[in-house]
Amino acid sequence: MEVVETDLGDRILQLAGESRPAHPVGPALHLSTGEIAGIVREKMGVHVADDPLEIMAAVKSDVLRRLESCSTGITGANSVAAYDGSAVIVHNEGNIGRLSLMDTHIMVFGIDRLVPTLEDAVSVVKLETVYATGTRVPSYINVISGPSKTADIEKMLIRGMYGPDRVVAIALDNGRSSAPAESLLCIGCGSCIVSCPVYGSVGNRFGYRGYLGGRGAVLRRYLDDGEGAVESGLYMCTLCRLCSEKCPVSLPTADLVEMVRAECQRKGLSRRAHREIAERIRKRGSPL
Known part of the structure; x- marks a missing residue:
């Protein structure tokens, strides 16, 4: 495949x-x-x-x-309304429209994308768009609530008219439910890393996979482990709090970083490179 x-x-x-x-x-x-x-x-x-x-x-x-x-389209979801059973996806390129019309449409998203109602979901994606691109609305906002269907023949409901006859929604936990609630507030706009002095210097080495910056290092503690968080830049963060100032939901990244640092210190976790330096000092009396 x-x-x-x-x-x-x-x-x-x-x-x-x-x-x-x-x-x-x-x-x-x-x-x-x-x-x-x-x-x-x-x-x-x-x-x-x-x-x-x-x-x-x-x-x-x-x-x-x-x-x-292709017969299967796989997408994420920017926000998902739990009460309404609807996913909201924003895009500018038109690619989601093509993927969501294939025979099977699979949506994969973290449980942190769940909000109560469709109105909440639309509010989230509009806020994300403003902070991510500076525009009020994207080119496309797709609301997906189920398979394509018609009942135009004797009111008999038939799936798979012009769109998919099967829609699958996969909500991922993968450790998110054990993370502090504040760490899951992110709406994915990326405003934080634009202002981050560390990210501006080292780039996407600061963070974990698609979770960039200090929040990514924090989230890795719960999606992976503490040692992984350390290697993802837990100690790169300067605690300047510029990210929180620029964040539309005021996510307290620096506070979360300090909390995870304290936990890692209690467990004796440190960066591999730092351990190697310490070992050289112990053996040779020099970090080199």
């Missing part, structure tokens, strides 16, 4: 063999136009100039060709 990313930035990272995005809504922001063109030429075997329009056209053509043989 082949998995093909359809978002342009995600597809570029997939072609490059990179797993960590640079920003939630701009995955390939750390790559220049020339670097991206080089990736496309090497991995896709097509000639493109160092021009964004040519790059977009080449990737678009390749992805659309691959989608012709």
